[in-house]
Amino acid sequence: MIVKIKIPHGRWVPGNMPDVTRQYAAELVSRGIAEIAEVQGRLDLPPKKAEEEKDQPIVVNNYFMSPGPDDTGDEGESPDDPGEKPRKKKKD
Amino acid sequence: MATEGIINGTNLRIYAGGTVIGNATSCTLTVSREMREILTKDSPGNGWTENKPGRKSGTLSTEGLASTDTANRTPKYLFDALNNGTPIVLRFTTDVVGDTYWEGSGYCSSFESTAAVEENATYPAEFTVHGAITSGTES
Numbered sequence: 001m002i003v004k005i006k007i008p009h010g011r012w013v014p015g016n017m018p019d020v021t022r023q024y025a026a027e028l029v030s031r032g033i034a035e036i037a038e039v040q041g042r043l044d045l046p047p048k049k050a051e052e053e054k055d056q057p058i059v060v061n062n063y064f065m066s067p068g069p070d071d072t073g074d075e076g077e078s079p080d081d082p083g084e085k086p087r088k089k090k091k092d
Numbered sequence: 093m094a095t096e097g098i099i100n101g102t103n104l105r106i107y108a109g110g111t112v113i114g115n116a117t118s119c120t121l122t123v124s125r126e127m128r129e130i131l132t133k134d135s136p137g138n139g140w141t142e143n144k145p146g147r148k149s150g151t152l153s154t155e156g157l158a159s160t161d162t163a164n165r166t167p168k169y170l171f172d173a174l175n176n177g178t179p180i181v182l183r184f185t186t187d188v189v190g191d192t193y194w195e196g197s198g199y200c201s202s203f204e205s206t207a208a209v210e211e212n213a214t215y216p217a218e219f220t221v222h223g224a225i226t227s228g229t230e231s
Contacts, residue, residue: 001187016163021187024110
């Protein structure tokens with residue numbers, strides 16, 4: 001519980017707002033040293049409202065789903081890849 | 093009214109001598125019980141160890157950002173507690189009526205102060221509980 005110090009006490013000076021146990025706060029208040037602070041900063045803030053979930057557009061990448069006419073069957077090779085050019089035979 | 097649902101760790105704090113440890117970023121209560129292993133040639137089974145509960149102990153540790161002008165407990169308080177060997181009443185609680193608290197008396201057994209360039213100065217500290225740790229409900 002946060003209390004507001006009214007008169008010097010130990011190293012506390014008026015205006016200090018220490019966080020003490022409720023038992024200690026009651027003792028400090030009864031002795032006139034402190035008063036219960038209006039702002040109790042440790043109290044939880046109200047929970048934030050959950051954000052609405054929206055459907056995410058799904059883009060299906062199916063570029064490589066079907067083999068093309070030049071597909072050699074090698075995995076990982078792009079259909080646009082011309083592949084290895086046939087070597088010219090050396091003339092003897 | 094007791095805290096509903098999962099307790100927010102931010103609200104569980106260590107109170108040293110009735111005042112919370114200032115600018116804490118984490119705190120931990122560790123309660124452990126050692127086991128007495130019992131294994132004799134008369135033990136039943138094929139070498140299975142039996143255990144009986146033995147000694148109990150507890151520590152409270154905390155880490156916080158160092159500040160000298162907080163109205164709560166400062167690093168200096170922790171150092172003085174360690175240096176003077178002063179017993180401190182330690183309470184690990186949310187301080188909310190209806191919630192569970194743990195309390196014991198202990199000594200500051202470890203204190204550090206770390207300061208890295210362009211980072212927050214921090215002060216990890218540990219308390220070793222002297223005697224029993226009791227648990228109850230805040231009322």
